Amino acid sequence: MSDPIWFTPPPRPSRPPEAPKKAEPKQVDIIIDGRPMQVPEAWTILEACRSIGVDTPTLCYLENLTPVNVCRICVVEIKGARTLAPACSRKVEPGMDIRTDSERVRLSRKMVLEFLGSSVDLSTAPQAQSYMNRYDAHPERYGPPAASTVAGERDAREPGHHHTPDGSHAATVHQPVKVDNDLYVRDYAKCILCYKCVEACGSDAQNTFAIAVAGRGFDARISTEANVPLPDSACVYCGNCIGVCPTGALMFKSEHEMREAGTWDESKQHKTDTICPYCGVGCTLTLHTQDNRIVKVTSPMDASVTHGHLCIKGRFGFEFAQNTAEPKD
Amino acid sequence: MDIRFHELEADAAERDAVDSVLGPPVSAWAGGIRDIETEGHSATFGGHAARSQRDLLLPVLHAVQGRFGWLPPGALNYISRRLTVPPAEVFGVATFYHLFSLTPSPPGVIHVCDDIACRIKGAERLCSELEGISVPQFTWKRSPCLGLCERAPAVMVSQAGENPRLFSHGPVVATSEIVAAANSTNGKPEGLESLRRSVPQAGQEGLRLIRRIGRVQPDNLNAYQADGGYAALKKALEMGPEGVIREVLASNLVGRGGAAFPTGRKWEAVAKAAARPHYVVCNADESEPGTFKDRLLMEGDPFGVIEGITIAAYATASERGYFYVRGEYPLAAQRIGAAIEEARAAGLLGENIFGSGFAFDIELRRGAGAYICGEETALFNSIEGKRGEPRNKPPFPVHVGLFGKPTVINNVETLANIPLIIAEGGAAYAGVGTSGSSGPKLFCVSGHIVRPGLYEIPFGRTLRELIDMAGGVPGGKGIRAILLGGAAGMFIGPDKLDVPLTFEGTRAIGATLGSGVVMIFDETVDLADILTRVAAFFRDESCGQCVPCRVGTVRQEELLSRLRSGRTIGSRADELALLKEIGQAMRDASICGLGQTASNAIESAFSNLNPIPGGKNGA
Structure with missing residues (x-):
């Protein structure tokens, strides 16, 4: 009688099997x-x-x-x-x-920078400023910048005919800052119309579609429907538009107020990476602190969970960490 | 997609205007009333089905604007619900077009063209007269070129209501005429007579493209067929798609919209494209100042263009076509719309055309006031219900076009050439004109000229011959300048009158044929004023997407104002150097042809004509 034939399984792999090799990119x-x-x-x-x-x-x-x-x-x-x-x-x-x-x-790069520098307030856009130096841009070549319009004037402009300029001033997008909620401000005098906020609000990140480009030509602008204030719009305050804005046109209200008061000082700020405490997704937060207080929250672009995007809680829900008021009973 | 809507609700009339295009809402998803009994918990008509109708956004906005004279917020909200388009995006689209108004306005609007051709015929005087009078229920607005340059000065009147009216009128001798026209209950009938006024050659022997205009009833399919119409389509169906493309390639036909791309190569690329479906689009958004040829083709021979687009569809295996007519062409849109319906009723559109098994149908779309939508990719976005912003190329429309599919897009005049090519053969067609520019060509002659209008001549005749045909300059005055190719073209001086009107001939003198504009300015013209209007035009019509064009057109206009007033920044030479730099950046770095050509006419005027004489050094 011969030995029974036992089925012997292959040895357990010491590591998970490797994924099939991807074709070499051409x-x-x-x-x-x-x-x-x-x-x-x-x-x-x-x-x-x-x-x-x-x-x-x-x-x-x-x-x-x-x-x-x-x-x-x-x-x-x-x-x-x-x-x-x-x-x-x-x-x-x-x-x-x-x-x-x-x-x-x-030449084209210089002219683009001059066009932007002569029509938009780039004071909170250090990147653009450094490009201006690199390409020797002189926005003052176009004459003194036109004064700010009154609130809502630019938002009401219709496409088509405009009044012929007399050439004494360079047209600008200057206008008062929009402060209509507690979390962030919209200073469209600083907007270069890069479309990033619209993309982040739309299908590239948040799928909320609260803002879009409205108007045409030099009067084109970022707008909610019928230009309603943010609280009346579809905005969910994820702040991803702030995260992608390259010029500081969209800004934390805390940052805006500190800048107004002259207390904003990036040289005194620390960045600390941590994980958002709210839910189980595990978003990486970068806390920007000044004088041991959180002044702004971002997320690293290369964080695999967030790709730089957050929600309202991670972005704005940090006051509990520094609220020193005595609890009421 | 989770969209948040306003609380502003549309009233019954507003809903009715929207439903007149979309039909009544079939589910709660699309703005109707939720009926849990029939709908259950799953959407019968939601999600993709609702969103796939976004291309109806522009027609719906037209319906609301036509009913109320403006776009009430409640109606916009209801449109958002019906089409499942976010309210912010609907607002973005509505504010893009200058024929839509977002603020309450009187039902009637008189659009007064104050663009270059009308300007030299007294448009400013009309404007200042209108300033002084008030017409009940009417307001007036300045308008960019209405494409009625042979009838300058011209106006377009729109009147909102249950039966909205929209019609053009010109030439306007006195404001009282406009008031009378606005108050008349029926628009002036436009018959063969008015076509013959606009086409001085009408009825002459030897014409090809415009042989029917002013001679054959434009709104009658039988008259068209009796005159040889639809023989070319029949022949094309016998030749097969490859045969048609072979003939079009052999004809050396190039696009007549301005870019002069070989039509046969475009068709070939789409015919070979693997992605399905294919689309064919007729670009009838003719808005180049000084251009009116496409309008007269559509008004005078609509079936000819429809036959052309049908052959294009057959050659490229397209089942659906779009006819995008600019918003300022009410009569052309009406004639094309009626012709499409008549052709469909006669089995010349729809399933099984001529019993060949070939199926094709056309949808008519109307623009709403945006020059930029004549740019092919902007036109696609406009049809798709998005803002008319051009896309970056590549990819080109033959690969990724309308709805992201391979698309043939041709100008009206280009398509009008197709039946000719099929009928007489590509080689014979190529024998007309010169070796570099084949075929007959339409020219829009306007300005200071005795007989302004549309002229057909074979390529190769000189500019002088064309001007002589049109009767020369009135009063025996000398010529100061000629604008060739429209606002995106070039100004040339009277020393260039012997230039042959061909692509290669105009290129040799650094000019362009563009869309076939020949606008003549006599020695009394204020060229600086004309240039300022051209600069203002580009500023108004820039879509605003890319920086070089959005800001460059503004800076260009400001600079011209400084030169005119003499309050220059730095020396005059500094300003002229800056003008060149602005032009260079717009030409090199803009996304589309609008920005790339926005400085052409102005720069050419400065290099050829010294339009704004300076101090002792001149220009």
């Missing part, structure tokens, strides 16, 4: 500033530039949003193309010969 040959290189075909020109340390300025681009290519500051020259191309959204193509610092590129 590489394309391109040239950036005379440097031949190979990059994956799904890349944009911006990604290719950044991979070799070519610093390309961007204002309306953000890693966690769909590129809208409206600010046009990232334009590059492609050999043989009639116009410049936006690096942030244009995909690489085989044989592209790209110049990122030609005279045409520098």
